[in-house]
Amino acid sequence: MAKIAAENTKANPNLFEPDVRMWVYEEEVTVPKESKLYDGDSEKKHKLSEVINKTHENVKYLPGVTLPDNVIAEPSIQEAVKDATILIFVLPHQFIAKSCDQIKGHILPFARGVSCTKGVDVSESGVQLFSESIGAKLGIYCGALSGANIASEIAQGKYSETTVAYDPPPMDSRQPSRQASPTQSPSASTVELVNPHMEHTEHKSAKLYPLPIDFPPLSHENIKKLFHRPYFHVRMVSDVAGVSLGGALKNIVALAAGFVDGLGWGDNAKAAVMRVGLLEEVKFGEKFFSESVQARTFTEESCGVADIITSCSGGRNFRCAKMSIERGVSINEIEETELNGQKLQGTSTAYEVNSFLKSQGMENEFPLFTAVYNILEGKTKPEEIPDIIEPKD
Numbered sequence: 001m002a003k004i005a006a007e008n009t010k011a012n013p014n015l016f017e018p019d020v021r022m023w024v025y026e027e028e029v030t031v032p033k034e035s036k037l038y039d040g041d042s043e044k045k046h047k048l049s050e051v052i053n054k055t056h057e058n059v060k061y062l063p064g065v066t067l068p069d070n071v072i073a074e075p076s077i078q079e080a081v082k083d084a085t086i087l088i089f090v091l092p093h094q095f096i097a098k099s100c101d102q103i104k105g106h107i108l109p110f111a112r113g114v115s116c117t118k119g120v121d122v123s124e125s126g127v128q129l130f131s132e133s134i135g136a137k138l139g140i141y142c143g144a145l146s147g148a149n150i151a152s153e154i155a156q157g158k159y160s161e162t163t164v165a166y167d168p169p170p171m172d173s174r175q176p177s178r179q180a181s182p183t184q185s186p187s188a189s190t191v192e193l194v195n196p197h198m199e200h201t202e203h204k205s206a207k208l209y210p211l212p213i214d215f216p217p218l219s220h221e222n223i224k225k226l227f228h229r230p231y232f233h234v235r236m237v238s239d240v241a242g243v244s245l246g247g248a249l250k251n252i253v254a255l256a257a258g259f260v261d262g263l264g265w266g267d268n269a270k271a272a273v274m275r276v277g278l279l280e281e282v283k284f285g286e287k288f289f290s291e292s293v294q295a296r297t298f299t300e301e302s303c304g305v306a307d308i309i310t311s312c313s314g315g316r317n318f319r320c321a322k323m324s325i326e327r328g329v330s331i332n333e334i335e336e337t338e339l340n341g342q343k344l345q346g347t348s349t350a351y352e353v354n355s356f357l358k359s360q361g362m363e364n365e366f367p368l369f370t371a372v373y374n375i376l377e378g379k380t381k382p383e384e385i386p387d388i389i390e391p392k393d
């Protein structure tokens with residue numbers, strides 16, 4: 001959760017407050033012998049949030065990396081979002097809905113969001129981007145960040161690129177003189193607005209609060225400043241659907257790549273699966289998000305082709321799928337034994353995308369996505385992938 005500096009003046013030239021509050025889902029953890037909290041009892045349990053604040057290390061999910069001092073772990077989700085201007089969502093997608101329910105009513109009415117979650121939100125009413133469902137649940141505008149971004153590499157300060165899609169309503173790049181500040185009169189300044197990225201929801205006319213008059217506009221330039229680092233290069237685009245779908249669907253492609261690599265078929269087989277996966281990503285976007293998606297987001301940006309490449313090389317979905325074939329056990333077993341509580345996004349996404357495609361009668365139009373689902377279900381063998389993805393007359 002970040003906060004725009006209240007006074008962006010010459011004396012305080014920073015656009016954002018230095019502290020970043022990070023909600024930590026509280027868990028009891030043990031600390032390693034090297035930790036300054038270690039007291040000789042390797043079984044002793046500590047609260048994860050306290051360990052992070054005292055040692056600046058997330059010993060469970062990012063061990064061995066020192067977090068910056070300005071990242072403050074906060075176990076209460078309501079406290080974490082309090083007064084935050086920008087809410088950044090980086091949760092496994094299965095936890096997003098509940099987390100939004102918990103913060104509804106506790107956020108600034110004019111807060112804005114950026115979703116870094118890689119997945120799609122599938123329900124009876126159809127498929128939604130998480131930027132859409134977060135926006136609809138909280139009544140805020142939400143953009144998306146996604147890219148070829150394996151967390152452990154970024155945490156070590158190794159160079160990577162990412163794509164941020166932020167297509168704010170016109171009032172966010174407003175003429176200050178035409179805006180009232182919600183701090184002066186919150187309800188009076190509510191603006192009725194059709195958010196183009198909510199067309200898949202019933203919330204077509206979200207009521208969005210404008211930013212306060214004394215806040216800088218959340219332009220591409222300013223959003224870029226929030227994320228860009230010397231080792232983490234941000235490219236800004238406006239295609240929220242393309243960025244979100246690239247991040248979600250590549251997880252299914254990475255499973256397929258893991259399956260063929262697990263068979264020992266080598267790099268050519270993996271490349272074939274990646275090529276077809278990229279085409280199915282573009283097709284999915286153009287069929288179901290045609291009003292906003294741009295094919296070039298998949299073919300030119302980090303969130304598209306680059307994320308397929310990195311995820312099919314060293315991502316968890318790829319590695320676990322590969323191990324499951326090599327060891328002849330289910331991918332869920334591998335997730336349990338190898339990931340120390342981390343959650344694969346590809347398996348649930350494969351099921352969710354399949355249930356949506358089934359509802360549309362379009363399983364056959366996405367043979368690779370459908371094959372991955374059928375392999376997870378035990379109905380198809382990975383060896384069948386080449387025939388399945390061969391174009392049929």
Ligand SMILES: NC(=O)c1ccc[n+]([C@@H]2O[C@H](COP(=O)([O-])OP(=O)(O)OC[C@H]3O[C@@H](n4cnc5c(N)ncnc54)[C@H](O)[C@@H]3O)[C@@H](O)[C@H]2O)c1
Pocket residue numbers: 024025061090091092093095116117118119149150151152341342343344345
């Ligand atoms: N790890 C990566 O390399 C990476 C890179 C880019 C994007 N992403 C995306 O970011 C999102 C988060 O992935 P991750 O790798 O940080 O998570 P993860 O796989 O490490 O999953 C564990 C996280 O879930 C939290 N958690 C566990 N139970 C919870 C609960 N009941 N409620 C809320 N939170 C709970 C844990 O605190 C932990 O932060 C995913 O959508 C993922 O695709 C991950």
Ligand SMILES: O=P(O)(O)OC[C@H](O)CO
Pocket residue numbers: 118147148149150151254307310311314315316317318344345
């Ligand atoms: O480890 P994965 O498979 O969840 O992928 C991590 C990132 O999404 C890669 O960009």
